[in-house]
Amino acid sequence: MEYLKDRIRKDGRVEGKDILKVDSFLNHQIDVALMNAIGEEFYQRFKDHGVTKILTIEASGIAIAAIVAQYFKVPMVFAKKTESRNLDAETYESSVYSFTKDKTYKIRVSKKYIQETDRILIVDDFLANGKAANGLIDIVEQSGATHCGVGIVIEKGFQDGGKILRNKGVNVQSLAIIDRFENQKVIFA
Numbered sequence: 001m002e003y004l005k006d007r008i009r010k011d012g013r014v015e016g017k018d019i020l021k022v023d024s025f026l027n028h029q030i031d032v033a034l035m036n037a038i039g040e041e042f043y044q045r046f047k048d049h050g051v052t053k054i055l056t057i058e059a060s061g062i063a064i065a066a067i068v069a070q071y072f073k074v075p076m077v078f079a080k081k082t083e084s085r086n087l088d089a090e091t092y093e094s095s096v097y098s099f100t101k102d103k104t105y106k107i108r109v110s111k112k113y114i115q116e117t118d119r120i121l122i123v124d125d126f127l128a129n130g131k132a133a134n135g136l137i138d139i140v141e142q143s144g145a146t147h148c149g150v151g152i153v154i155e156k157g158f159q160d161g162g163k164i165l166r167n168k169g170v171n172v173q174s175l176a177i178i179d180r181f182e183n184q185k186v187i188f189a
């Protein structure tokens with residue numbers, strides 16, 4: 001998606017050897033027009049898969065998933081990373097290591113919000129080592145629903161997540177795939 005790549009070239013900032021900061025438009029301050037273009041692009045890529053629900057993980061996936069859900073006209077649900085009294089007792093659970101936070105979270109989705117008959121599109125802002133996507137796939141599989149694929153805004157191709165998921169046969173569609181960082185510049189695959 002050239003529009004997205006241009007925006008990453010313009011406003012993305014490389015931090016250290018493996019972090020791309022896109023907080024000015026994607027996961028802190030949000031450019032809603034860009035989000036709409038992303039939602040439309042995921043719709044075009046997955047519209048023939050009979051999607052009935054969009055699933056993501058808090059926090060950064062929520063804004064993207066909400067807009068994607070508008071294009072599909074289906075509900076969106078996000079996995080919660082913390083326990084709280086307003087979460088149902090009956091949940092599907094998995095475990096996700098966050099590489100940006102160096103912390104493992106138990107993630108949970110209420111059993112009420114995924115049915116066996118659902119066809120689920122997983123979306124997220126980043127794919128790095130694939131832990132978040134794997135945790136969400138684990139939850140979908142526990143529920144007996146079908147996962148139609150994983151839509152990612154930015155895949156860091158130099159980390160293993162994309163390879164791991166594709167080797168498992170998952171339909172991963174990434175709108176921008178980064179091959180490497182070179183002199184603080186982003187080089188796309």
Ligand SMILES: O=P(O)(O)OC[C@H]1O[C@H](OP(=O)(O)OP(=O)(O)O)[C@H](O)[C@@H]1O
Pocket residue numbers: 057058059060061097098099100101124125126127128129130131132133161
């Ligand atoms: O492929 P992975 O190695 O799992 O990395 C990708 C995940 O990492 C980020 O989440 P983070 O843990 O930073 O939480 P946040 O959404 O609250 O920023 C991002 O939003 C993805 O969910």
Ligand SMILES: O=c1[nH]c(=O)c2nc[nH]c2[nH]1
Pocket residue numbers: 018019020021022023027099100126127128
């Ligand atoms: O803003 C982000 N930048 C990254 O490089 C990254 N990797 C996983 N999650 C991420 N979030």
